Amino acid sequence: MITASHLTRTFGARVAVEDATFDVKPGEIFGLLGPNGAGKTTTLRMLAGLIAPSSGEATVAGIRLSRETIDQVRARIGFLTEAPGLWDRLTVRQNLMVYARLHQLANPSRIVGQALERFGLQDRGDSLGAELSKGLKQRVALARALLHDPPVVLLDEPTSGLDPQSARLVRDLILDLRRRGHAVVLSTHNLYEAERVADRVGVLRGRFLAVASPADLRQRLFGSRALVRVAGEASGYADVIAACGGRDVLVDGDSLRFALDELTHAMPGIVRALVAAGAAVVEVTTEDAPLEDVYFTLVEGSEPAESEAR
Amino acid sequence: MVPARVTALVGKELAELARNKSALLPVLAVALVSMVLPFFIGLAVPRITGDRLSSDADLVQALAKAGEELPGALGLPDESAVQAFVFHRFLTLLLLVPVTGAITFAGHSLVGEKLGRSLEPLLATPITTFELLIGKVIGALIPSLAVMVFTFAIYLTGIGLLAEPGVLGVMITPRTLLLVFGLGPLASLVALQVGVLVSARVNDPRTAQQFGALLILPLTGLFMAQMTGIFVLTTGMMLLLLAGLAVLWGLLLALGVKLFDRETILTRWR
Numbered sequence: 154m155i156t157a158s159h160l161t162r163t164f165g166a167r168v169a170v171e172d173a174t175f176d177v178k179p180g181e182i183f184g185l186l187g188p189n190g191a192g193k194t195t196t197l198r199m200l201a202g203l204i205a206p207s208s209g210e211a212t213v214a215g216i217r218l219s220r221e222t223i224d225q226v227r228a229r230i231g232f233l234t235e236a237p238g239l240w241d242r243l244t245v246r247q248n249l250m251v252y253a254r255l256h257q258l259a260n261p262s263r264i265v266g267q268a269l270e271r272f273g274l275q276d277r278g279d280s281l282g283a284e285l286s287k288g289l290k291q292r293v294a295l296a297r298a299l300l301h302d303p304p305v306v307l308l309d310e311p312t313s314g315l316d317p318q319s320a321r322l323v324r325d326l327i328l329d330l331r332r333r334g335h336a337v338v339l340s341t342h343n344l345y346e347a348e349r350v351a352d353r354v355g356v357l358r359g360r361f362l363a364v365a366s367p368a369d370l371r372q373r374l375f376g377s378r379a380l381v382r383v384a385g386e387a388s389g390y391a392d393v394i395a396a397c398g399g400r401d402v403l404v405d406g407d408s409l410r411f412a413l414d415e416l417t418h419a420m421p422g423i424v425r426a427l428v429a430a431g432a433a434v435v436e437v438t439t440e441d442a443p444l445e446d447v448y449f450t451l452v453e454g455s456e457p458a459e460s461e462a463r
Numbered sequence: 464m465v466p467a468r469v470t471a472l473v474g475k476e477l478a479e480l481a482r483n484k485s486a487l488l489p490v491l492a493v494a495l496v497s498m499v500l501p502f503f504i505g506l507a508v509p510r511i512t513g514d515r516l517s518s519d520a521d522l523v524q525a526l527a528k529a530g531e532e533l534p535g536a537l538g539l540p541d542e543s544a545v546q547a548f549v550f551h552r553f554l555t556l557l558l559l560v561p562v563t564g565a566i567t568f569a570g571h572s573l574v575g576e577k578l579g580r581s582l583e584p585l586l587a588t589p590i591t592t593f594e595l596l597i598g599k600v601i602g603a604l605i606p607s608l609a610v611m612v613f614t615f616a617i618y619l620t621g622i623g624l625l626a627e628p629g630v631l632g633v634m635i636t637p638r639t640l641l642l643v644f645g646l647g648p649l650a651s652l653v654a655l656q657v658g659v660l661v662s663a664r665v666n667d668p669r670t671a672q673q674f675g676a677l678l679i680l681p682l683t684g685l686f687m688a689q690m691t692g693i694f695v696l697t698t699g700m701m702l703l704l705l706a707g708l709a710v711l712w713g714l715l716l717a718l719g720v721k722l723f724d725r726e727t728i729l730t731r732w733r
Contacts, residue, residue, distance in 0.1 A: 254471030
């Protein structure tokens with residue numbers, strides 16, 4: 154649905170995005186993670202046809218981005234910009250009607266009515282844009298971006314500045330997009346959000362530092378970690394763990410924490426060895442490094458992007 | 464061009480204006496002044512001073528020169544003829560109404576969208592630059608012209624009610640209609656296009672309005688020249704002027720489409 158190949162964008166001497174290559178399939182949510190100035194918005198704008206790449210190419214909804222195809226591409230994407238950008242003096246219904254007409258939708262009134270219902274805005278149709286809370290504005294903006302049922306949805310910081318309840322509502326709406334088969338690119342600072350909704354994430358800092366699922370990134374950076382709790386003191390069993398391939402073994406009272414490659418295959422052998430050594434195994438669990446750790450390891454380990462350095 | 468997209472944008476502009484009536488104040492103020500001034504000079508001053516207009520040698524001489532452009536006036540009694548001349552000359556001042564409207568509305572046009580952060584989602588739709596600029600211009604032209612036509616109607620009604628008998632009849636000529644319904648809209652269009660063009664390149668509505676205001680100068684000059692008799696805008700000259708303004712508008716529109724750069728607007732408006 155989206156294929157970006159070596160996308161690069163420079164503004165004068167400043168490189169905003171360098172060599173971005175990724176793809177997003179229908180029904181997939183791809184998270185763009187990165188610090189301010191990392192190139193997330195520029196990447197989304199390139200995919201939306203608002204900014205031309207300096208080099209590289211992209212195919213969006215089956216159409217290769219070019220000056221000639223830009224209007225076709227814009228008809229097939231829904232772009233939620235960082236600011237909701239509603240017309241404050243128009244009602245919610247009027248805001249949506251203008252966009253329904255710009256997209257030349259048949260029976261715009263019916264479609265707007267459906268959108269209001271889908272996004273829980275039925276009783277807000279006649280409210281002015283200026284009267285809405287930030288969360289409601291964001292919901293209207295999301296409804297607006299999806300009026301024409303675009304196969305590709307680009308979301309720039311969709312929950313930024315929202316209260317937890319509104320953020321959760323917006324996240325639920327994003328998850329619904331996956332169920333409906335949309336290809337979604339989501340730019341966010343919110344690592345919790347990325348972990349909750351994104352199937353894969355791209356950690357961006359001018360260039361992509363990594364592209365993978367959150368689980369794969371953890372595995373790649375930290376390996377798998379496990380915790381084994383035994384009845385009584387655990388210190389006597391650290392050698393058993395090490396002998397079975399466990400690394401970085403930490404003992405804390407009745408608990409043993411360790412890293413392990415191929416955790417699923419190796420764990421039964423470790424449990425057998427512990428039992429053979431006389432341990433009474435009470436609990437065996439895996440321990441995942443939070444995405445936050447993955448993010449900071451990647452970002453702090455990278456050189457600042459040129460855009461940030463300047 | 465897809466007309467449905469242009470009408471969607473025009474409808475939006477009008478709906479926004481309907482909820483922002485204070486934006487009409489400058490144009491209504493100009494309308495009021497340009498309407499009241501000729502009645503003050505043509506009717507109130509003679510009554511206050513006791514001197515009839517037809518006793519002013521300069522005015523009578525100017526009327527004689529302008530006979531060609533207002534032939535009906537020559538058949539009227541002296542006082543009526545001079546009144547007709549004054550009211551007719553002040554029609555040029557009415558042109559300031561649509562031009563002021565254009566400047567006011569166009570100044571807010573794209574800059575307003577930028578400041579409200581509503582331009583980026585709009586640019587992400589299939590609307591073309593041409594459609595966007597045309598929609599913005601028409602959306603501002605309609606209220607400007609509506610105020611002008613309303614003002615013109617009140618002007619004529621006032622003449623019919625307050626001026627000497629026969630003055631209204633000689634005022635309504637093809638030349639008058641050409642001035643109001645030809646020159647007015649075209650001058651307004653040019654002012655709008657300048658406003659939108661500048662509005663797309665700056666971040667402040669006032670800057671756009673200041674550029675647009677430059678168009679008031681030639682109109683004021685035209686009015687003064689008409690009043691003093693230095694220059695008389697004949698029907699032939701007016702047709703030439705209309706053609707010139709139409710060409711200028713077309714060029715400004717083409718220039719606007721060429722200069723309107725979505726990338727620059729999105730990346731340099733901070």
